Amino acid sequence: MSSAHALDAVVLDIGGVLMDWDPRHLFGKVIEDAAEREWFLTEVCGPAWNRKQDEGRRWADAVTEATARHPDRAAWIRAYDERWLETVAGLYDDTVAVLQQLRSTGLPVYALTNFSAEKWDVATEAFAALGEFDGTVVSGVEGVVKPDPCIYAILLDRFDLTPQRTFFTDDVTANVEAARGAGLDAEVFTSAEVLRGQLTDRGVLRP
Numbered sequence: 001m002s003s004a005h006a007l008d009a010v011v012l013d014i015g016g017v018l019m020d021w022d023p024r025h026l027f028g029k030v031i032e033d034a035a036e037r038e039w040f041l042t043e044v045c046g047p048a049w050n051r052k053q054d055e056g057r058r059w060a061d062a063v064t065e066a067t068a069r070h071p072d073r074a075a076w077i078r079a080y081d082e083r084w085l086e087t088v089a090g091l092y093d094d095t096v097a098v099l100q101q102l103r104s105t106g107l108p109v110y111a112l113t114n115f116s117a118e119k120w121d122v123a124t125e126a127f128a129a130l131g132e133f134d135g136t137v138v139s140g141v142e143g144v145v146k147p148d149p150c151i152y153a154i155l156l157d158r159f160d161l162t163p164q165r166t167f168f169t170d171d172v173t174a175n176v177e178a179a180r181g182a183g184l185d186a187e188v189f190t191s192a193e194v195l196r197g198q199l200t201d202r203g204v205l206r207p
Contacts, residue, residue: 006203007185008165010102011155014113014130016171017189018096019123020089023050023080030079044070045080053116056143059084084119085126094192096129101196101205108134112155112168116140135159146170147178156182167202169195 015021023041031037045066053062059081066077080087102109111133115123117140124130137155139145144154156163163183170176171189179186187198199205 007107007167009108009110009159009161010199010204011110011112011166011168012099013170013175013189014111014115017169018099019091021087023087025089026079026083026086030076040073040076044073045077051145054114054139054145056117056140059116059118085122088123091127091129092192095195098192098196099129099132103132105204107204110134110155110159111136112146112151114139114145146175149178149182152179152182152184167199
């Protein structure tokens with residue numbers, strides 16, 4: 001690792017940092033009524049249901065489970081799986097630019113993300129920038145999600161990282177607090193401009 005940098009590595013979250021993911025991007029097209037759409041994305045296929053996929057549950061099993069609860073919404077439930085890529089509006093160009101700037105420094109850049117293993121494969125095929133990391137830790141592959149301390153231990157151990165010399169950013173405060181608890185230099189992501197400033201302050205990027 002280069003001693004010219006105050007850090008040995010940078011770790012980025014994906015959703016909300018690099019990727020514009022929101023199931024409403026899809027279901028705004030699928031469910032016309034706004035109130036019914038929000039009910040579906042809260043009670044039928046809500047965050048807790050989706051988190052199970054981030055923890056490693058297969059999407060086929062997720063669809064089966066939700067359909068058993070709401071058989072009259074089976075078509076919408078299948079759409080979440082079959083049209084998942086439409087839940088992604090794209091990557092944030094300004095954060096991609098920071099990623100590319102980081103890559104040009106030669107400093108290792110990793111991803112630590114709560115993501116279904118199956119859909120991570122879909123996303124990396126669709127978005128080339130997601131293949132630019134030196135390594136990834138994907139919750140659905142590991143069977144553990146942020147902010148569980150175990151996933152930070154996996155990151156540090158797998159890539160032989162020194163916590164205090166590893167910078168991490170995530171748009172979820174609880175995930176950042178857990179990272180700090182693991183000893184990482186962590187900041188809540190608010191914008192690509194702020195991230196660039198944080199990395200500049202740490203001697204990674206040029207002003």
